[in-house]
Amino acid sequence: MRPLPLAALPLAALPLLAACAAETTPPSTDMPAPGTQCNANAAQGLIGRPADQAAPEAQRLSGARIVRRYRTGDAVTMDFRADRLNVETDAAGTIVKLSCG
Numbered sequence: 001m002r003p004l005p006l007a008a009l010p011l012a013a014l015p016l017l018a019a020c021a022a023e024t025t026p027p028s029t030d031m032p033a034p035g036t037q038c039n040a041n042a043a044q045g046l047i048g049r050p051a052d053q054a055a056p057e058a059q060r061l062s063g064a065r066i067v068r069r070y071r072t073g074d075a076v077t078m079d080f081r082a083d084r085l086n087v088e089t090d091a092a093g094t095i096v097k098l099s100c101g
Contacts, residue, residue: 036083038064038100051089059085
């Protein structure tokens with residue numbers, strides 16, 4: 001039996017690598033589960049209210065799983081989270097903007 005030439009080794013390994021590949025699941029087309037999608041429009045009526053009192057109600061109305069509260073001009077991360085409600089306040093702690101992300 002003759003040994004394989006070096007150039008053939010990568011080709012010989014392909015079937016072994018293919019067997020190790022993880023199966024992928026296609027993305028679901030169903031509606032998101034409760035608490036996984038934020039709807040800031042449902043909480044827009046709370047703009048102008050003190051965030052200390054209104055943030056829990058804004059979270060409930062929006063269906064968000066988590067809340068990120070910050071003042072206008074604060075540095076925030078740019079990562080997008082579909083389940084996060086952003087509560088932007090002025091220096092006095094009054095809600096000036098509600099958004100998801």
